[in-house]
Amino acid sequence: MKKPNLAVEIAGLKLKNPVLTASGTFGFGAEYTPFLDLNRLGAVVVKSLTLKPREGNPTPRLVETPAGILNSIGLQNPGVDSFLTEHFPSLRQFATPVIVSIAGNTVEEYAAVAEKLSRAAGIAALEVNISCPNVEQGGLQFGADPAGAAEVTRAVKGATGLPVIVKLSPNVTSIAEIAWAVAEAGADALSLINTLTGMAIDVHRRRPVLGNLTGGLSGPAVRPVAVRAVWEVYRVVRVPIIGMGGIVCAADALEFILAGARAVAVGTANFLNPRATIEILEGIEHYLEENEIADINELVGAAHIF
Amino acid sequence: MKKPNLAVEIAGLKLKNPVLTASGTFGFGAEYTPFLDLNRLGAVVVKSLTLKPREGNPTPRLVETPAGILNSIGLQNPGVDSFLTEHFPSLRQFATPVIVSIAGNTVEEYAAVAEKLSRAAGIAALEVNISCPNVEQGGLQFGADPAGAAEVTRAVKGATGLPVIVKLSPNVTSIAEIAWAVAEAGADALSLINTLTGMAIDVHRRRPVLGNLTGGLSGPAVRPVAVRAVWEVYRVVRVPIIGMGGIVCAADALEFILAGARAVAVGTANFLNPRATIEILEGIEHYLEENEIADINELVGAAHIF
Amino acid sequence: MGYFPAVEILQQEKLTADCFRISLICPQIAGSARPGQFLHVKINPGLEPLLRRPFSVHAVNRETGEIALLYRVVGRGTRLLAQKRKGDSLDLIGPLGRGFDLPAAGQRVALVAGGIGIAPLYFLLQTLAGAGNSPDVLLGARTAQELLLVRKVQELVNGGVLKEQLSIKKGRPGSHNGSLSTFPGRVMVATDDGSCGHRGPVTDLLAGLLAEEKVEMVYACGPAAMLKVVASLLERYGVDGEVSLEERMGCGIGACLSCVCKTRGGNRQDFSYRRVCLEGPVFKARDVVWGD
């Protein structure tokens, strides 16, 4: 049998395969080069950038929970300028599209970051993070209601010619409603989900474990919530979906694809296995071969028709 | 040292200890009598009842997920009349308060069930389930917005003299907002959380695993989300909180109490260990002794001040 | 019924490529279990796997207090179970559920096992044999290599069997009538590929038996599709029978309503749900409303 087709198109972007990295879990890519060939990935999505550098939240920033982790990094990042001069030049050497995640305190800041990045050559797309639960501003205050989400989307679309992917939060009553609003506002693709707001308490010290009190839950624990989000959004919007949340193996990734995701992103799993992305990619390929499916695109949303 | 006080008061109800059973996971109590002495529990909360018997959802109704389970029982129950004649008489023999969970398709049905139960002697309180994600009606359509939640609460309060506990859903943008509305509408206590809507897909059959497609996620996986919900709600409302979601051991229960819960309910853990409630109770007592805390009530919300 | 949080494993044997028998020491269960009942097993403490797994009581020795489980590795839980060794322990609840109703004295009985379905039927066979009843036993599997316990079943069944029946056929597997002449108590085998016994489903053998009109009571366990065929054959021939069903379980003790199956005979016209863990896992074949 011929090798199955793994290439997918997201937001006008041709990706050689559907396996991406989730923002914030893969640094700026370079960190993982000792473990895998970045050229093999569908795309690298880098840590969210803001206009100015940010120090992030106090420590502890991470705590393990059953089958998951809570993090409260708080968008620590070197700022968009420093990214462009210090990190991007080496990353763009790879034959893999670089998707840059952006965040901001205000709608104007999102637009400003988008504009700066658009002037730099070689960036494939922007992912707009309106769903970080770990910052006072620039996170959920935009992602939690349709109007705010649409406003940021419009502003970023107005500021860039790059494809715009909007990343949604699961901490809402209806993610489909937000997805709809964002799609109407011009988003070229959607990423879902960001982390679920959660908390852990240290029963010995009788205080929250995390320095920031609450954090964002990710990892296998959230996978059922994430798959449901993709399923629901797939039913109401036609823009392509990048699915993520708890993917650690190929079967997990296939759940998202069958639910309607055209690509998947791997986050927490990178911490467990630095080669997770590659092993997931190989597993998907194997599944296609075994089931004699010529093209991954045939599987997108296939669980909706049975 | 003197034995620490474990008694708590919820909604005017004196409970000998803060360990309850979560609705739907403990049947009508009788199922667990081979394993433990029901007299030792703080209260027994029975499976949600509706006015008429319900058959529930098609199978499969259960699937294991990482550190959690998805269920889609769909409120199968024998109806309130049959409960009162067939199940309640033996259950009320125990020296443990019986809290009856109720659900309905309409506000009127909630009120009608509440009224029927109020006429039967011996029921300690009602828990109003406006948060079941597994039914078309009578679940989240009331629990997902403050106005609907308040309306059901007022109707039930109007129909009964029993203490009314309202059980909230985590599938909302702001659980604190709903809690506030429900408290304003007269709720005597709040139970949180019900399950998170989730989904699992069978990658071999390429269809959702559950007969009802989506289900409710419970178990350790959701604990961080549940603790955060209790924490948030504790900050805005003064009515007592019954915390639940992924409690499997005493330390888990203490996380909820420290976050602001005056009592806790044990759900999924009963399936893993039929004596979970008792072991949790003993573990809490042990913690109090070890830390020389005379009264469990001192710990309620203690993680807010540090 | 009891809760036994630490039951010691005496032995774990690999019977075929993916089937194992585990024996444990638990006098309370050995003393009280009835054929068709099951145990709800927490394979590991902690989260992996989270839920208990149901397994039929496969055999008991009331004298020594030993019990055995027979299982096939199909997923995460059974894979972890297969890693257990002598001296490790398992956390058990049981015996649970309604077992088989034993046949009246002198009734002509047939047991029909598809694959791992022999697990509870073997215990039933032990019990019947002990009571002097020597049933026909029909064993089905995909291939000869996957046939389970044929020799042990033969030992329990009164009367001998043709030896060649049980050796794997050399040469091209062909159609073959699995019926054995020595009666009462015949052991018949069917394999999907014909590599041993009849080529085809084990229900073909049951159809043959029923056509002979000598069977009065049938007990069956196996995949749902097989049980459905068994039920329709029983209906056609007007013969009584019981089937042991499987459904995903939470509590295992009737509290969570996860494990229901559709049955006739409730309040409603069409069907009512009954709990496999409590009202089952054994049901009258005619009471089950089969899906597709």
Added chain:
Amino acid sequence: MGYFPAVEILQQEKLTADCFRISLICPQIAGSARPGQFLHVKINPGLEPLLRRPFSVHAVNRETGEIALLYRVVGRGTRLLAQKRKGDSLDLIGPLGRGFDLPAAGQRVALVAGGIGIAPLYFLLQTLAGAGNSPDVLLGARTAQELLLVRKVQELVNGGVLKEQLSIKKGRPGSHNGSLSTFPGRVMVATDDGSCGHRGPVTDLLAGLLAEEKVEMVYACGPAAMLKVVASLLERYGVDGEVSLEERMGCGIGACLSCVCKTRGGNRQDFSYRRVCLEGPVFKARDVVWGD
């Protein structure tokens, strides 16, 4: 740095009530690791525990390819680690992080270990001893029973030590100056309850050494509170030193920004966050901004 998904355990030894040493065979790590670096260990495949756990490289044998970890059981992961046996394997990433900067030839060095803090310092001691440098080693613990590796440390330190120093004191534990007379290369001990050596924190011993004004470089590992005292002593006496810090880690390789600690010397006036996994775990004592 490499990824070694299945590294075989050669031996697991219990040293004290809750401390264990595990030795593994991994020539690549043994060949490249520098003192102060760590390994990020996936204790079990699957979900329990989920994250990797960081452990310092405790000792290496470049000839045999052996490496050792020394760890204290403090929670779920280390409890599971303690259950591993010879022949089991671990999944390792490493060696990771910035190790200790080795002292200039002839520099007078002291190592200060609080409890399990001896883990990385022992490897440093091996290296120093190999280079002919014989440092003072100050070992602290809560009680004599919890003291780790005193004899092995003595063997590596040039010159002998007073034998009675190391036997547990009989009778009422009292205040005692842990300083030993044979020099260079003294091993000094402090316990919180005075059951061996000096009664009090190990930093008392360091204060004594620094007062003698003979130490030029200090390396310390132990609880944060101890390291903070070490840093302030070093500042007071104007002596250079390095400390090995701990922080909760996700990736272990600089990608997730979980493991940061506050340091001086970034762009900002007050502090900047640096990653313990990448810029650390070893920092110049004077660069760390200590919390309370």
